[in-house]
Amino acid sequence: MSRSARSDRESSERVTVSSVPISRETLVPLTSAVDVEAAWLDRLVVAACEMPVSEGQTAVIEFMVRSLGEIFPDCGVGACLVEPPASLSTPDLRALGEQQLFKYVPEGEERRGVGMDPTRLFPGYAYERVLDVLDDPASGSTLHLASDDPQLEDDESPMMHVARRAALATGRGLGLARGHAKATLDARDLRALNSHMVQAEKLASLGQIAAGVVHELNNPLTSIVAYTDWLLRKQGPNGDPDSLERLRRIGESAGRILRFTRDLVAYARPSSEVPVPVSLHTVIEQALAFCEHVLAQHGAEVQRDFAEGVPPVLGMHEQLVQVFVNLFTNACHAMPADGGRLLVSSQLSAQGSHLHVIVEDNGHGISLEHLPQIFAPFFTTKVDGRGTGLGLSIVKNIMDNHGAEIRAERADGGARFVLVFPARS
Template sequence: MTDPTPPGDSTKDAERYFRLIAENLTDMVALVDTDGRRLYCTPNYAFLGDPEKLAGTDSFGDVHPDDRENIKRIFRETFRTGQGQQADYRLTLPGGKVRQIHSQGVPIKSPSGAVEKLIVISRDVTDEREAAERQRALELQLFQAEKLNSLGKTVSGVAHELNNPLTGIMGYCQLLLRDEAIQENSRHREDISTIFREAERCQKLVRGLTTFARKHKPEKTHLGINGLLQDTLKLQDSHLKVAGISVALDLAPELPKTMADFHQLQQVFINLLLNARDAMACQQREKSIRIRTSLRDRSILVEVEDSGPGIPQGSFDTIFEPFYTTKEPGKGTGLGLSISFGIITGHGGRIWAENAPGGGARFRLELPVIAPAAGNASQEPVKSGAANKDRRVLIIDDEQCVVDVAVRILRLIGLSPDTARDIETAKRKLVAGDYDTVLCDYRLPEMTGLELFTWAAAVKPALKTRWIFITGSSGGEELADSGCPVLHKPFSIEALQEMITSRLNA
């Protein structure tokens, strides 16, 4: 762009026309000299100060320090080549806030072709960039949800195949440990106890997989926060070790239980552990996480503290807002702490962040101590003996090992078991017999246990209150909507006995 005076117009008229056009644009317009000093700014530069007083100031002074050298390089290149260039950078406002800016340079050349001045046309793109980032985060969340749904189906099938043999292993171990001959042989008793403990490890691993492969309805139970933290750490142990992070636990020994949703609180603790891990990812010094629990004014206090760089000043008010993240693009959705805040608030508690005195971030959360309602008290177990011998239980499962273990346990507590390993036999026995309780597997070859329940309830409505589902995977929302209790494989003798009690007393 050459700088001729329009024919027939004075220089003053040309300046007036320029100002009239520039000051009615939505974009910001500045005229700068060869040193980068502002000669003129349109009124919409007011966020940097009085536009009149900006004249003569260094245009590079407001550029974010991390972007300044690059903008200077582009500026010099424009004057050297005479070619206007575009640039994206950040401006730092007087109050410390940062705005995203997109600029286009238009060189003004003398008749000889040398660049004398530069018109810089700029646009504040902060809002549209943030909107685009939110959109990308939502798309990523949807993609992750789809992956999780696919993973859930796969894990559910794998869990079913693993939990069936685990039911047999753990069930027979429990039966053997109750045998008098085994109780009198310390060596055999210890060997069987070891087998049982190792099977429990497998059970917890499978349960951990299914926990994160499906969503759960909020379901508050009377649980211990210390145990929940320990279970969560077991799931994350390998990830933290690979990252070179040591974990120290300082758990109050007499911490009371409270009513809480296991899966939701586990999600909160997972989020805090992952945030701590990511904050220390590039750290060369020792990486550590310390977790403490204590009781304060009838509230349970949990602290998760890391040895990372800490939380940036000015972020404490926004850290729990949706889409807020300090991670690189693509490495975080900014939803973890927001979701955690909602979960803790939904439990009647509160969560906040601070920097530890010795450095690093510290997250604190408080949960009220809530006792279970009177209706949650456990019932008296069914007593074994002659009084139960006429109480019949039908076991419907296609796994012979599961059927055999269930039969042994039911006989142990004095009940009279019957079995069916296929749908045809189950239907025939349900029609012909009168059962006090039905134990039915959710996954059956010809039809699901839920479909069989629907059929049986139509034939004999009394079975609606006598039915118990057993499952090695998950029935999703379907089983919860049936109104029937669900016993998860592998189950203990006590768990089966308690479930039978609830149905016989219904």
């Protein structure tokens, strides 16, 4: 039948679409498919099962559709593939998956778009059979055969045998492809986990060494700081200027070593805190209270712009306070000697799934060249000894532990840090 005759009939005839559930038991032996070359069937089944899974399910389906189209040159062959989301654990794949339609018509191969009606791929043909793709009943993927030959309606026809066999092979091919995709994802997760563990082990041993060093250093350093203070007071404001200057330098240097050892321990020490629902606004207020001294030193004005009805996040309170203490301290260090401004704002994402906190200052800002490096351990631009270069890498570690993200931006006349936390559902 010519294409135009087919189109004429298309408008006048109602076509029944049926879905035939099949199982291995109901498969008719292929020996009865007399008019289909055995070599074709072999090629079809073997290729679908042995096709490298790295090709992915789209390749499996394309191959099946093209091969069947070649076996039945007068038929339309198609498939509706419902691709599951990356994680295969969701029970209702159909609701979340993305649908792709493939068609092979006698004129050639055609691949159709996404999200079209999968119930009739071939409205131009009188008869269309729709077979569930085996091994994957939940996904809703289907194989379609369409023809003008009424024999197609007959379950005993050789074409139906082949179609069922093809659906079985497609199902296996899909199963393999999906298995491969999942294994690839698992392997990637495993590699990431492995490198995290190596890093954690390194940090744990660094933490032990650091804790030992800090313990040894703490007492003598505290004595140095205290005695320097005592000597400074004893000299009084009218003391020998040279001696006063030297004493001040001793005090500052000892303070610097104390800060460094404290940061090193904070960087490396594994935390024993467990996640609980935490109000970020409370965390921020506590961090601001901790930073009262350094904020006052820089004459910083603090502006809060908190969103209403913000849900808690699942987190470790102490660690989160540390995040904001580090950010506020950095902001103060960058601010002008007086007239500093610190803006802390929060907002809930449109879907309510994430919480954004923005920390912005009017300091000297971060140069474009430094921007990619600031979260790296030991990166500091502070030449006056106030920096250890560990603050932001501690922040980044803590954010990672919370499944949260942080990024730094250049703001108008200052720096901006954007923190994105998953809201607790």
